[in-house]
Amino acid sequence: MFPAKKEIAMTYQSSISKESIATLPTVAFDGKIIVVHSVEELEYAVDFLSGHTLIGFDTETKPAFSRGQIHKVALLQLSTDEICFLIRLNELGLPQLLVELLNNINIKKIGLSLRDDFKALRRRALIQSDSFIDLQDVVLDYGIKDQSLQKIYAILFGKRISKSQRLSNWEATELTPAQQLYAATDAWACHQIYQKLKQDV
DSSP, rough: OOOOOOGOOOOOOOOOOOOHHHSSOOOOOOSSEEESSHHHHHHHHHHTTTTTTTTEEEEOOOOSSSSSSSOOOOEEEOOOEEEEEEEEEEHHHOOHHHHHHHTOOOOOOESSSSSHHHHHTTTTSSOTTTTEEHHHHHHGTTTOOOSSSSHHHHHHHHHHOOOOOTSSSSTTTSSSSHHHHHHHHHHHHHHHHHHHHTTOO
């Protein structure tokens, strides 16, 4: 857990403009990306991630372009510094071993705007919020008012995360390399932001 606001020595600029972000160099996850299609692959992922106390977290859902249309979460991204697993929930559902990992209070999952993720995931299984940390809450203690992942990352690291694949089809039979990199980068970036802030306490 983070200390109270008065104990935090480092503060940052409160916001950054889209124009300023556009001038920054781009950054992307440069570790190993593993797309998980099978229960066997999921068992390996869960075993690996269970050896960590902190992992980045994100989800992707196929965009809905018609009123009233709702899709279930298609992809779950869980990342360490070196490996990001892209778990295809549209193929696997949400198996019990994955639910147990997500609900494990000894492994902190770091994400952004988690309320929407919880709402979507709970259409598949009961996910508790106890082991999750929402960066939107954390950054306020550091003077950062911007709430988007791209802006928070730019403020902390001076680099730009691409959002070009956000509205792509996350239920496609095969995820393109661009989709995989986008998805992995978002989860990894959450992990990096939390570690950076924790170092600056």
